[in-house]
Amino acid sequence: MAAALPALVSACGSDGGPDTSIPPARLTFANRLRIPPLARPATGPGGVKRFDLTMRRGQAELLAGRRTETWGFNGPHLGPTIRARRGDTVQMAVTNQLGEASTVHWHGMRLPARMDGGPHQPIEPGASWSPRWTIDQPAATTWYHPHPHGSTAMHVYRGLAGLFLIDDPDGPKLPSAYGVDDIPLILQDKRFAADGSPTGDPHRGTFGMLGDHVLVNGTHDPCLEVSTERVRLRLLNGSNARMYHVEFADRRAFQVVGTDAGLLNAPVETARVSLSPGERVEIVAGFTAGEQVILRSAGGDADIDEGDLDLLKVVARDRLAESPAVPARLADTRIDVPAGARVRRFRLNGHDAINGEEMDPSRIDEVVPAGAREIWEVENHVYAHNFHIHEVAFRVLDVDGAPPPAYLAGPKDTVYVPGKSTVRLAVEFGHHIDPTTPYMYHCHLLRHEDSGMMGQFVIVRPGTEDLVPRTLAHAAHHG
Numbered sequence: 001m002a003a004a005l006p007a008l009v010s011a012c013g014s015d016g017g018p019d020t021s022i023p024p025a026r027l028t029f030a031n032r033l034r035i036p037p038l039a040r041p042a043t044g045p046g047g048v049k050r051f052d053l054t055m056r057r058g059q060a061e062l063l064a065g066r067r068t069e070t071w072g073f074n075g076p077h078l079g080p081t082i083r084a085r086r087g088d089t090v091q092m093a094v095t096n097q098l099g100e101a102s103t104v105h106w107h108g109m110r111l112p113a114r115m116d117g118g119p120h121q122p123i124e125p126g127a128s129w130s131p132r133w134t135i136d137q138p139a140a141t142t143w144y145h146p147h148p149h150g151s152t153a154m155h156v157y158r159g160l161a162g163l164f165l166i167d168d169p170d171g172p173k174l175p176s177a178y179g180v181d182d183i184p185l186i187l188q189d190k191r192f193a194a195d196g197s198p199t200g201d202p203h204r205g206t207f208g209m210l211g212d213h214v215l216v217n218g219t220h221d222p223c224l225e226v227s228t229e230r231v232r233l234r235l236l237n238g239s240n241a242r243m244y245h246v247e248f249a250d251r252r253a254f255q256v257v258g259t260d261a262g263l264l265n266a267p268v269e270t271a272r273v274s275l276s277p278g279e280r281v282e283i284v285a286g287f288t289a290g291e292q293v294i295l296r297s298a299g300g301d302a303d304i305d306e307g308d309l310d311l312l313k314v315v316a317r318d319r320l321a322e323s324p325a326v327p328a329r330l331a332d333t334r335i336d337v338p339a340g341a342r343v344r345r346f347r348l349n350g351h352d353a354i355n356g357e358e359m360d361p362s363r364i365d366e367v368v369p370a371g372a373r374e375i376w377e378v379e380n381h382v383y384a385h386n387f388h389i390h391e392v393a394f395r396v397l398d399v400d401g402a403p404p405p406a407y408l409a410g411p412k413d414t415v416y417v418p419g420k421s422t423v424r425l426a427v428e429f430g431h432h433i434d435p436t437t438p439y440m441y442h443c444h445l446l447r448h449e450d451s452g453m454m455g456q457f458v459i460v461r462p463g464t465e466d467l468v469p470r471t472l473a474h475a476a477h478h479g
Contacts, residue, residue, distance in 0.1 A: 029223040029313035035179040039080035048089045056097040066196025071158040077218050079162025086168045091132040096123040108142030108413050110430050113437035119149035138262040139168035141234045141280045153202035153240050153446035161238045172327040175232035182232045189214050189242045207241040208447030216312050223313045230323035233283050237275035240446045243305040247272040249294040258282035261393035261411035263330040268407040276386040276416035278444035284326050287316040303384040335395040335428045342374045348385045351448045358452030362472045366457035367465045370433050376425045380417040388414040390439035397424040435460045435468045
């Protein structure tokens with residue numbers, strides 16, 4: 001479970017108490033940041049780690065003094081942080097007590113398609129699902145959330161999301177004391193009715209709903225006390241549509257050490273990182289004793305990043321424990337493609353189709369040989385989108401011909417695709433062969449995903465691509 005933290009200093013509050021006005025007023029940072037508890041696995045035969053997750057309805061106090069109906073894993077809102085090591089065999093026991101069908105997708109996890117938790121693995125009300133796999137990928141910050149076709153936006157908005165951290169025992173020494181110097185920050189925007197309940201329709205409008213309050217780990221108006229000179233912040237954009245440009249209010253520099261699919265080869269210093277829905281980034285920030293600083297999101301010129309938003313106040317104790325410097329070398333990986341590699345092109349038009357076709361759960365759109373490395377070109381002819389590919393890791397080659405920011409050159413699985421632009425990706429596919437169970441690729445603006453901006457691919461034995469049927473006989477579909 002999360003490490004116990006002492007009471008916050010007075011700087012983390014105000015004499016007037018927390019501000020719960022609607023629409024939002026200036027934050028007072030009165031509430032201690034909630035740290036999701038660590039899930040405690042049971043160890044079975046062969047050392048298999050079993051994690052129990054129950055999807056259920058409940059009530060949570062998202063705004064102070066106002067309890068409202070929410071959904072969560074093992075609790076009323078969000079879910080516990082799962083933590084495992086590379087080489088572990090894990091088994092998830094997922095039980096659905098929501099009263100309607102859902103799924104659980106392990107976003108960023110490289111695993112067999114039958115364990116992926118996409119729309120083809122529905123969990124009916126009252127039923128359980130027990131996927132099992134061996135973790136065989138580098139250290140990374142991944143996450144889990146529902147993926148029922150047509151309903152993902154609402155299921156996530158109500159609160160079904162959690163982090164899944166992968167550690168590598170052979171990896172570099174980075175801050176790793178969960179809840180102390182290794183802090184998860186799940187960013188989600190909401191709109192609230194007068195009674196404090198989340199309101200708005202995630203399926204309405206071009207992008208779905210953009211909220212005017214931001215919760216961090218489900219905490220409104222949050223404050224974090226830190227006790228070490230350096231702190232690793234694992235940022236997840238768990239919002240339905242909003243983009244964040246995260247920076248400290250004093251524009252201090254920090255080091256980016258990881259992106260979606262793993263650690264960078266070397267830390268990259270910057271003062272701002274951008275996250276579209278589904279993206280993650282790991283940063284290490286330095287603090288001095290007794291200081292206070294605001295973590296904020298700057299407004300931008302994209303359709304989905306409107307307005308400046310304060311996210312979190314960080315208050316440093318009067319005495320801080322020493323922290324070692326971030327290693328100069330973190331990893332030794334690079335995703336390249338061979339000469340003559342296959343190039344696949346994907347056109348994003350409107351909000352409900354890729355290459356002119358809406359999602360059809362019975363249609364296989366692409367067939368990929370196991371272990372392939374390919375170039376995927378994602379052409380966006382309209383407004384803001386992003387693009388997530390299940391199972392893979394990729395490197396962003398360029399955006400409209402220009403290289404990405406240095407911190408985005410690391411391994412990823414989700415990328416922002418600006419309006420009227422083309423993003424090229426060097427994509428590395430895994431070795432889990434299954435010609436009858438697909439993985440997804442889709443826009444991770446969840447209103448777009450639910451509307452049909454999604455396609456399917458299977459991974460097959462090399463040389464058998466032309467033998468694979470393009471239609472699935474029994475395709476699950478819950479819309």
